[in-house]
Amino acid sequence: MENLFAYYVDCFAHQLQLAFVAVAENHIRISTFFDVVAQLNNIVGASCKRRDILREKQFEKVIKGICNGDIFTGQGMNQEMTLKRAGSTRWGSHYNTLLSLIHLYPSIIDVLLFVEEEGKDHKQRAQANNLLELIGKYEFIFQMHLMKNILGVTNDLPQALQRKDQDIVNAMILVRSSKHQLQTMRDDGWDLLLNEVSLFCVKYEVVTPHMEDLFVFHGRSRRNIEGRTNLHYYRVETFYEVIHLQLQELNSRFNEVNMELLLCMSCLDPSNSFSAYDKRKLLQFAQFYPSDFSPMELMHLEPQLDNFIFDMRSSNQFSEVVGISQLAKRMVQLKKHRLYPLVYLLLKLALLLPVATATVERVFSAMKIIKTSLRNRLGDDMVNDCLIPYIERDVFDTIDNEAIIQHFQNMKSRRVIL
Numbered sequence: 207m208e209n210l211f212a213y214y215v216d217c218f219a220h221q222l223q224l225a226f227v228a229v230a231e232n233h234i235r236i237s238t239f240f241d242v243v244a245q246l247n248n249i250v251g252a253s254c255k256r257r258d259i260l261r262e263k264q265f266e267k268v269i270k271g272i273c274n275g276d277i278f279t280g281q282g283m284n285q286e287m288t289l290k291r292a293g294s295t296r297w298g299s300h301y302n303t304l305l306s307l308i309h310l311y312p313s314i315i316d317v318l319l320f321v322e323e324e325g326k327d328h329k330q331r332a333q334a335n336n337l338l339e340l341i342g343k344y345e346f347i348f349q350m351h352l353m354k355n356i357l358g359v360t361n362d363l364p365q366a367l368q369r370k371d372q373d374i375v376n377a378m379i380l381v382r383s384s385k386h387q388l389q390t391m392r393d394d395g396w397d398l399l400l401n402e403v404s405l406f407c408v409k410y411e412v413v414t415p416h417m418e419d420l421f422v423f424h425g426r427s428r429r430n431i432e433g434r435t436n437l438h439y440y441r442v443e444t445f446y447e448v449i450h451l452q453l454q455e456l457n458s459r460f461n462e463v464n465m466e467l468l469l470c471m472s473c474l475d476p477s478n479s480f481s482a483y484d485k486r487k488l489l490q491f492a493q494f495y496p497s498d499f500s501p502m503e504l505m506h507l508e509p510q511l512d513n514f515i516f517d518m519r520s521s522n523q524f525s526e527v528v529g530i531s532q533l534a535k536r537m538v539q540l541k542k543h544r545l546y547p548l549v550y551l552l553l554k555l556a557l558l559l560p561v562a563t564a565t566v567e568r569v570f571s572a573m574k575i576i577k578t579s580l581r582n583r584l585g586d587d588m589v590n591d592c593l594i595p596y597i598e599r600d601v602f603d604t605i606d607n608e609a610i611i612q613h614f615q616n617m618k619s620r621r622v623i624l
Contacts, residue, residue: 229451236448239349242340243303249334250317259320263313301357304350312410315341344407344415348440351403355395356452359387381460385453392449396441467494471556476527479519485511488552495555499548507548514549517542530556572597 229236250256307314318334318341325331340346407414415421417437470491473484485508492499492507499507518524523540527533534553537543543550576592577584584592595602615623 229448229455232451233448235345235444236349236353239346239353240300242337242346243307245333245337246307246314246341247303249321249330249337250314256317256321260310260313260317263316264310267312301354301361304354304357307350308354308406311341311406342412344403344412345440347406347412348399348403348444351399351406352445352448355391355399356388356449359391360384381456381465385456385460388449388453388456392446392453396445399445467491470494471530474530474533474553474556476518476524476529476533479525480515483515485515491556492548492552498551498555503548507552510546510548514546517545569593569597 250260315338318338321334322331322338325334404414406412415436417435417440419436421434421436421439470487473482473487473491475482488511489504489508492504524533524536527536530553534543534550534557537546537550537553572593573589576596577589
């Protein structure tokens with residue numbers, strides 16, 4: 207039976223990744239750009255010899271820069287860097303890929319020139335020649351810096367959302383901050399981006415088009431629109447459109463209902479003597495579930511919340527409770543769930559919402575590793591017993607093997623000593 211009020215909040219880190227993927231898939235030029243970056247990784251990192259050439263060329267440029275006074279020295283500076291490969295399931299890794307691509311740009315060109323001349327076959331040399339032409343264009347440089355800036359705005363967000371100890375309030379703040387920064391970039395960031403791209407092009411002698419000139423699709427004259435300038439193409443069709451798609455996806459996946467649900471739910475957090483408690487938000491949280499809270503029960507909930515918070519803050523038995531799940535367990539242990547049935551119902555509804563971190567996603571990933579084709583007949587209990595040590599291996603690593611052996615030895619009488 208369908209329940210209209212059974213809310214589901216997906217893993218925030220997963221939603222963020224899907225938002226990035228949607229932008230790359232829905233904007234054909236950005237999708238093409240990342241295809242070119244993937245080809246660069248395949249060509250430059252195809253052999254140890256090419257990676258060595260990349261390191262040698264970069265080393266030479268660093269030494270030359272230090273001698274000319276363009277590069278400063280110091281502890282931790284000028285570390286060896288390679289072109290990092292982006293992970294298909296980790297869009298945060300694309301940011302590091304673009305940073306390394308910008309930093310190693312001249313050295314990558316040297317490697318491609320080497321492949322163009324010394325490649326093992328005609329196909330490889332032709333591919334290197336094609337990549338040289340593509341990455342030497344203003345359009346590639348523009349897209350590279352644009353995506354670097356966009357991913358830079360949200361780079362801290364996926365890392366924070368995947369932390370096991372990330373609290374909901376901070377997650378909401380990070381999401382709203384990312385939206386605000388992207389909107390600010392769209393409103394005021396065009397001149398900064400254009401200047402950044404222009405300086406890069408001047409430094410590496412890339413031809414910069416005049417923005418007032420007509421834009422021309424090379425080899426596709428039928429697509430040329432009369433009156434379309436370079437300024438319109440780069441500013442409207444690329445800059446504005448890509449940021450708009452990103453904001454649209456973030457607003458869609460991190461909608462106000464989900465964010466309000468989690469903010470209300472966070473008011474039940476018992477940490478620091480229920481410092482996040484807010485009766486107004488908890489009453490609002492109950493209103494999201496009209497099938498569970500009738501108008502009469504909502505009226506009873508308000509005084510019950512007052513009694514509940516006074517009881518919790520004055521009782522030492524709840525002073526060290528951490529997390530909503532531990533609060534619910536402690537209430538059952540002390541029979542408090544019978545005293546405050548409506549508050550306990552709120553707790554149960556809150557626990558039905560997935561945690562706003564990647565913990566749940568990690569469990570599903572672990573299930574693929576544990577329950578393989580050779581173990582497809584494992585029962586639920588056995589799968590659970592195998593998953594817990596795997597997922598919580600950091601905890602199990604701290605337990606001495608001898609303690610585990612003694613535990614099993616004492617479980618029942620055995621013929622031999624383990």
